[in-house]
Amino acid sequence: MSRTSRISVGSIEVISLTDGGAEFGAELFPNATEDELNTLIAAAGAEKIETNFNAFIVRNAGRTLLVDAGPRDMFGPTAGFLSDAMAEAGVAPEDVTDIFFTHLHPDHIAGAITAEGAAVFDKAEVKVSDIDHDFWKNGDFSDETLQQWAGLANMTLNAYGERVSTISGEAEIIPGVTMQMMPGHTPGHAGFRVDDGGQGFIHLGDMVHAEKIQLANPEISIAFDIDADTARATRKAGLDMVATDGLACSGGHMLRPTLGRLERSGDGYRFVTG
Numbered sequence: 001m002s003r004t005s006r007i008s009v010g011s012i013e014v015i016s017l018t019d020g021g022a023e024f025g026a027e028l029f030p031n032a033t034e035d036e037l038n039t040l041i042a043a044a045g046a047e048k049i050e051t052n053f054n055a056f057i058v059r060n061a062g063r064t065l066l067v068d069a070g071p072r073d074m075f076g077p078t079a080g081f082l083s084d085a086m087a088e089a090g091v092a093p094e095d096v097t098d099i100f101f102t103h104l105h106p107d108h109i110a111g112a113i114t115a116e117g118a119a120v121f122d123k124a125e126v127k128v129s130d131i132d133h134d135f136w137k138n139g140d141f142s143d144e145t146l147q148q149w150a151g152l153a154n155m156t157l158n159a160y161g162e163r164v165s166t167i168s169g170e171a172e173i174i175p176g177v178t179m180q181m182m183p184g185h186t187p188g189h190a191g192f193r194v195d196d197g198g199q200g201f202i203h204l205g206d207m208v209h210a211e212k213i214q215l216a217n218p219e220i221s222i223a224f225d226i227d228a229d230t231a232r233a234t235r236k237a238g239l240d241m242v243a244t245d246g247l248a249c250s251g252g253h254m255l256r257p258t259l260g261r262l263e264r265s266g267d268g269y270r271f272v273t274g
């Protein structure tokens with residue numbers, strides 16, 4: 001199977017990489033009933049709630065930026081294929097000059113380190129939003145899962161050591177690529193935007209984890225949102241903006257992570273590609 005899809009935004013090359021996928025159980029959507037979920041799944045012609053783990057490569061101005069690194073072996077045998085996807089894209093680990101983590105959840109960072117905690121990308125400078133960096137570095141977590149996730153976040157930051165820097169607001173990640181804050185999923189959760197030659201592309205981060213559920217009904221939250229109300233407000237405003245402006249978009253968990261657009265459909269949206 002192909003794990004890559006190439007798009008261009010003006011003269012900037014963007015490659016989506018599919019690391020793998022997984023299924024979500026209904027219990028991960030705490031503010032939806034099982035009936036509501038089943039209706040949305042059936043309306044989408046699907047049988048289960050699927051997700052994908054996506055990374056992106058952006059090349060511009062002599063830089064090769066990797067956005068997110070997938071879950072490595074932490075989410076079972078159906079994911080962890082970042083290196084296969086990168087090989088298909090013709091990008092070697094040592095070619096990566098920059099890494100941007102949309103946030104420091106395990107499914108976005110584990111692929112950047114080995115199981116022993118060593119950096120996979122020897123030459124890369126790492127950028128992450130200051131808010132997410134500080135949350136995972138200095139947070140005081142009583143929840144056991146969050147404690148483990150913070151452990152992995154710090155292991156990843158430590159692996160890259162001095163090569164990690166924090167950025168804020170709409171800072172430039174590499175030329176032509178800016179961070180876009182999308183708070184709620186985590187406090188410093190962010191996507192990115194690529195602009196060139198009058199064209200724009202926005203990566204919506206983890207605004208949507210299960211497109212057949214949450215695009216169709218943006219009110220529905222996923223249990224991984226640290227602040228579900230803020231994440232919902234971010235999702236509703238973000239999706240509305242993308243549909244209104246007709247922007248090309250994708251995201252960290254889209255099932256077909258190629259460039260697409262959002263079409264309004266009922267109370268929600270449909271992701272349209274091609």
Ligand SMILES: [Zn+2]
Pocket residue numbers: 105107108206252253
């Ligand atoms: Zn994620």
